[in-house]
Amino acid sequence: MENRDHIDHTLNHLFRQESGKMVSVLIKIFGIENIELAEDVVQDALVKALETWKFRGMPDNPRAWLYRTAKNKAIDIIRHNKHSRVIDFSDPEKQLLTSGYTLTTTMDNYWQEQHIKDDFLGMMYACCHPDISQENQITFILKALCGFSTKEVARSFLSNEDTISKRLYRTKEYFRKHKIRPVIPTSDEINPRTKTVLNAIYLMFNEGYNSTHADQLIRKDLISQAMLLCKSLLSEKRTQLPEVYALMGLMCFHASRIDSRLTKEGRLILLSEQDRTTWDAELIQSGEQYLNKAAFGDELSTYHLEAAIAYQHCCAKQYADTNWEMILEYYELLLKIANDPIVFLNRCLVILELRGPKEALIALENVKNNKLLEKYYLYHATLGEIYQRLEDNRTAATYYQKAMQLTQSKQERQFLKDKIARILK
Amino acid sequence: MKEFMFLFRGDDKVWDSKSPEEQQMHMQEWQQWIGEMAQQEKFIGGERLYSHGNTIHPGGTKVTDRPLTEGKELVGGYLIIKADKIEDATEMAKGCPGLQWNSYVEVREVWPED
Numbered sequence: 001m002e003n004r005d006h007i008d009h010t011l012n013h014l015f016r017q018e019s020g021k022m023v024s025v026l027i028k029i030f031g032i033e034n035i036e037l038a039e040d041v042v043q044d045a046l047v048k049a050l051e052t053w054k055f056r057g058m059p060d061n062p063r064a065w066l067y068r069t070a071k072n073k074a075i076d077i078i079r080h081n082k083h084s085r086v087i088d089f090s091d092p093e094k095q096l097l098t099s100g101y102t103l104t105t106t107m108d109n110y111w112q113e114q115h116i117k118d119d120f121l122g123m124m125y126a127c128c129h130p131d132i133s134q135e136n137q138i139t140f141i142l143k144a145l146c147g148f149s150t151k152e153v154a155r156s157f158l159s160n161e162d163t164i165s166k167r168l169y170r171t172k173e174y175f176r177k178h179k180i181r182p183v184i185p186t187s188d189e190i191n192p193r194t195k196t197v198l199n200a201i202y203l204m205f206n207e208g209y210n211s212t213h214a215d216q217l218i219r220k221d222l223i224s225q226a227m228l229l230c231k232s233l234l235s236e237k238r239t240q241l242p243e244v245y246a247l248m249g250l251m252c253f254h255a256s257r258i259d260s261r262l263t264k265e266g267r268l269i270l271l272s273e274q275d276r277t278t279w280d281a282e283l284i285q286s287g288e289q290y291l292n293k294a295a296f297g298d299e300l301s302t303y304h305l306e307a308a309i310a311y312q313h314c315c316a317k318q319y320a321d322t323n324w325e326m327i328l329e330y331y332e333l334l335l336k337i338a339n340d341p342i343v344f345l346n347r348c349l350v351i352l353e354l355r356g357p358k359e360a361l362i363a364l365e366n367v368k369n370n371k372l373l374e375k376y377y378l379y380h381a382t383l384g385e386i387y388q389r390l391e392d393n394r395t396a397a398t399y400y401q402k403a404m405q406l407t408q409s410k411q412e413r414q415f416l417k418d419k420i421a422r423i424l425k
Numbered sequence: 426m427k428e429f430m431f432l433f434r435g436d437d438k439v440w441d442s443k444s445p446e447e448q449q450m451h452m453q454e455w456q457q458w459i460g461e462m463a464q465q466e467k468f469i470g471g472e473r474l475y476s477h478g479n480t481i482h483p484g485g486t487k488v489t490d491r492p493l494t495e496g497k498e499l500v501g502g503y504l505i506i507k508a509d510k511i512e513d514a515t516e517m518a519k520g521c522p523g524l525q526w527n528s529y530v531e532v533r534e535v536w537p538e539d
Contacts, residue, residue, distance in 0.1 A: 092463040092466065096463055099470060099504075101455045105452055105453055
């Protein structure tokens, strides 16, 4: 008899990997106005798999089994709705779904590997339509393309199911109203549209990477799903852009270090104190390969530079070996492309490493009174660090206190608390 | 444009004598043929029919459990298409893959609403 856990595990894994593709194909078949119908079919296929496999054991090719089940269910739905107005069959290709002479062959065509890939990427671009807010983009991607339940999406955002349902509803309404077609953009608009997609992927990745919540499983899920989405962009010629490779490399470098960032008790470990032997060498190597492939075309994106910085950290055998000069150079370049206060702050931290607290303080003073920075915990934490190095522990503690009030993360708060305790001893 | 009905006549003997792969290939030819008509916006609809059925005789009381005609006269399916005139519809019907599998295609103009 098949092990139940084994079935659950395989199915869960398969579902994360394949449900988005199945939903995308089904949306192509049923139309963007019938997203719920597409999601229901995939959900039904999953339930049927669970029931059937438990009794008869796992099929030789579970993926093919799931796809076949979804396809057959889609044929049933088409037959049922042939004369209703639920599905719009006016497109010549769709019209062929309405006749017994052509239904099966047409349906098989929809499920060819190349079409599955195209439809999935097409949906990614549709979800990341520039008119949809970033929050809603990621919410929808997680639900429709990554097989997350509404509950899991809510957990990812530290939000509640009601809020998530509302966001999903709004996006669906947008699709319906504007009759958005889920296709890969044409070559003249692929660059800007891909930027939006990459932005959503990176935000999703960071949602998992930055330890704002303790749910380890969800965090790892977000990270692997973000990487999977990026990989699927790289599997298609039209979307193999330098920036996509760069982001993939960047995520590999970051992901290689996830297990070294927290203690068993969930406390943050600083980069300087992380056990570098736990870093995933294989991921670092993949990251390098992606970064090498990113070096074509004439565009240097923020992902290129961020990846280059992350790579410098990854290839330093120990903290003392870090090439801070190189990193500072990358930050200067980064500031030129994206005049982002957070990048500026990170640059100040590099200056602190390289030239000491006085220089770092001078650099920081250049951005004083920046409203955005004032609300950012890292700004105060950095000032705390600088004053601590200047041996002004009292001022340092005040800044750490302020930083503590501003972060949502339990781990970060604990980390700052420990620091204050240490310097006020 | 006028509407025409293609009536496909013939029994299942040839179909039944073929392997599943051959049948699948054959359906792809149908797909191709109907697909082209759909692309030209000339395809309206149509279905395949099972060879079994009932026939109700005039008066409405007598029922026999088979179609009225059998063998090569049997209607195995129909399509409704658009064409300007019967000559064009006939040319279109010549592309029917069933003709290679011993079927007849009868082309009939649909009586339009007056």
